[in-house]
Amino acid sequence: MRKLIFGMNVSVDGYVAAPGDDLGWSAPSDELFAWWLDQERAISLFLYGRRLWETMNAYWPTGDQQPDATPAQIEFAKNWRDTPKVVFSSTLDEVDGNARLVTGDAIAEITRLRTGDGGPMRVAGATLAGAAMRAGLIDEYEIVTHPVLVGGGTSFFAALDRRTNLDLAETRTFPGGVVLARYETRR
Numbered sequence: 195m196r197k198l199i200f201g202m203n204v205s206v207d208g209y210v211a212a213p214g215d216d217l218g219w220s221a222p223s224d225e226l227f228a229w230w231l232d233q234e235r236a237i238s239l240f241l242y243g244r245r246l247w248e249t250m251n252a253y254w255p256t257g258d259q260q261p262d263a264t265p266a267q268i269e270f271a272k273n274w275r276d277t278p279k280v281v282f283s284s285t286l287d288e289v290d291g292n293a294r295l296v297t298g299d300a301i302a303e304i305t306r307l308r309t310g311d312g313g314p315m316r317v318a319g320a321t322l323a324g325a326a327m328r329a330g331l332i333d334e335y336e337i338v339t340h341p342v343l344v345g346g347g348t349s350f351f352a353a354l355d356r357r358t359n360l361d362l363a364e365t366r367t368f369p370g371g372v373v374l375a376r377y378e379t380r381r
Contacts, residue, residue, distance in 0.1 A: 196307065197314040198241075200323045201233065201336025201376075205344045208351060210320050212344035215245075219342045223369040224266065226338070231270050233336065237277060238312050241304060241326075243319025244283035247293075250274065250318075255291060280307070282322055301329045324352025334378050335360065341371040 202210045203220035211217055222230065242250070257263060257271035279293035282300040289295045296303050304326055307315060317323045317332065326332050337350070360377035367373050 195309055196238075196312050197333045198304070198308050198326065198331050199237070199314055199316045199334045199336060200318075200326070200332045201316070201334075201338065202318075202320070202350060203338045203340055204350045205340055205342050205347075207343045207345065208349055209344050209347040210350050211348040213347050216344070216347070219344060220340050223372070224264070226368045226372055227264075227266050227270070229366075229368070229374070230338075231266055231273070234270065234273055234277070234316070237314055237316045239307065239315040240277055240279040241307070241315055241317045241322065242279055242281045242293075243322035244281065244286055245321070246319035247279075247281045247283070247289070251289075251291065251293075300325055301331070304331055305329070320348045320350060320352075327352045327358075328354055330358070330379075332379060334363070334376065337375045337377070338368075339373045339375070 203222070204210055205212070205219065212219060254271050254274040257274070258268040263271070275292060277292065280296055280303070281289045281293050282296050282303070284297055286295060300322060304317070308331060317326050323332070359380040361380050362375065363378045364376040365374060
């Protein structure tokens with residue numbers, strides 16, 4: 195069975211994006227960016243909701259060609275392009291690059307992918323991850339908390355029908371007071 199991971203930058207009050215989809219508060223230090231790159235290299239399949247897919251696909255296909263791209267950003271862009279992706283959307287007609295589109299039941303497809311062979315998968319996008327969370331499909335949470343309160347926006351956590359017990363697997367502090375807490379779902 196494949197592992198399903200959900201991890202994002204989060205404000206102290208639990209948001210992945212501030213009102214207006216503002217992400218400016220979550221700019222990573224070089225050390226945090228390198229950590230995210232290492233995590234992404236270990237992923238064999240990205241699962242994207244439409245909004246985050248559009249955000250990532252607007253920049254990373256050519257992120258390594260930007261004049262101010264750092265070596266880590268160049269490597270991230272290459273890895274992002276090379277890693278297969280599944281995009282879940284009922285409004286898109288097509289996706290490009292190394293991606294395929296799923297317009298049907300997201301939970302059924304994630305369950306099918308999770309029970310198959312292969313390396314870890316990362317679910318990306320709070321709405322899609324929330325559905326996977328409610329279905330009990332997420333095996334690991336990577337919560338990278340930035341020292342800011344944004345007061346609203348897109349929540350990292352979905353409302354759940356039942357409690358999910360977690361085991362703390364790792365903590366780490368990054369420059370600027372950013373803290374990683376990695377949890378594994380207790381099964």
